[in-house]
Amino acid sequence: xxxxxKKRQKAxxxxxxxxxxxxxxxxxxxxxxxxxxxxxxxxxxxRFGDAMPDTPVAATLRPEFKIVLGDTxxxxxxxxxxxxxxxxxxxxxxxxxxxxxxxxDSLGLK
Numbered sequence: 361x362x363x364x365x366k367k368r369q370k371a372x373x374x375x376x377x378x379x380x381x382x383x384x385x386x387x388x389x390x391x392x393x394x395x396x397x398x399x400x401x402x403x404x405x406x407r408f409g410d411a412m413p414d415t416p417v418a419a420t421l422r423p424e425f426k427i428v429l430g431d432t433x434x435x436x437x438x439x440x441x442x443x444x445x446x447x448x449x450x451x452x453x454x455x456x457x458x459x460x461x462x463x464x465d466s467l468g469l470k
Contacts, residue, residue, distance in 0.1 A: 370467060377460040384453040391446055397437040 361369075436442070464470075 370469060373460065373463055373467065374469060377457070377464055380453060380457050380460055384450070384457060387446065387450045387453060391450065394437055394443065394446065397433060401434055401437065
């Protein structure tokens, strides 16, 4: 293997590792935002117990809850299959990063 090929191999591996780190960061951010949205829904649902029986749903919405009826963000956040898929994607990317790190270490890259 020529020195040029070795350099190219290192560069490709470093780029792949950097892209995998970036992808994991995006997936983690997505999970954080999902968690925040679900917490907002939880807070809203807790408010149901405080409302009088004849209180319309819209009246249980306080400004700090950020819940807007008709906004699909809330419905989408409660998609269990999508949440499991996100978890799988994060695990997959973590595994990929571990593998890439081992390959980097074997080539003496930081």
